Amino acid sequence: MQIRIWSVEDGSCPVTLTGHKRSVTCLDMIDRGKEVVSGSRDGTIKVWICGTQECITTLSLHGGSVNNIQVFNHPESNSTDRLVMSVTETGLLSLHNLQDTKLVSQYQHSSELTTCTAYTGNLLVAGSSAGEIITLDIRNFSKPTSIHKRSNYAITSLSCNGNRLWCGQKDGECYSIVPDTTLNCDTTLSGGECEAIYCVVANGDVVTTAAKDRKVRRYEV
Secondary structure (H helix, E strand, O other): OEEEEOOOOOOOOOEEEEOOOOOEEEEEEEOOOOEEEEEEOOOEEEEEEOOOOEEEEEEEOOOOOEEEEEEEEOOOOOOOOEEEEEEEOOOEEEEEEOOOOOEEEEEEOOOOEEEEEEOOOOEEEEEEOOOEEEEEEOOEOOOOOEEEEOOOOOEEEEEEEOOEEEEEEOOOOEEEEEOOOEEEEEEEEEOOOOOOEEEEEEEOOEEEEEEOOOOEEEEEO
16 A cells, blocks of 8 residues: 655655555654655554655554554653553554654553544543543543543544644534533534534644545634
């Protein structure tokens, strides 16, 4: 399976990355696109150098299809480590160090984990197919610090903006919560008028969603 990277300036495709055995489900970038991290239905995460188009790291998760990944810097101020968080169809959340590829922590949930994001401080957040938003502390993966559930619809996308976490659901709802203080919904942007939300991006006072109805919606909050 291939990953193609396109130029927004001239529409060319200067980079093609080949190596996954099944379809690619998620991507993240490092150093403004110098490196790309990909997750696949083949159960692996690969790190690529765009300039040479070579794969430099492969992580095997043994947790089925990789549904989502996010790369972030270790929250400890004295650490230079870069971490990759991943969630799988079997409910496995894994945290790996990209420098030495070692497994840092793992958490096994009771249902499929569909999406994930790094929150403020030491908190990580994952969404499940059962509509749960699971918050974990990077220092202790033994059990979640909180679990929020608004409905039974799958959480399809998560986006952090300051201390607010924006959540997209399969029923078309987009709303925000503050995981480290209260799990009550404080803002709802959409509901039954939308189809399943595939992606939520929060930036400043603007939240953008992309849905199954092929519409991109922009909200000022």
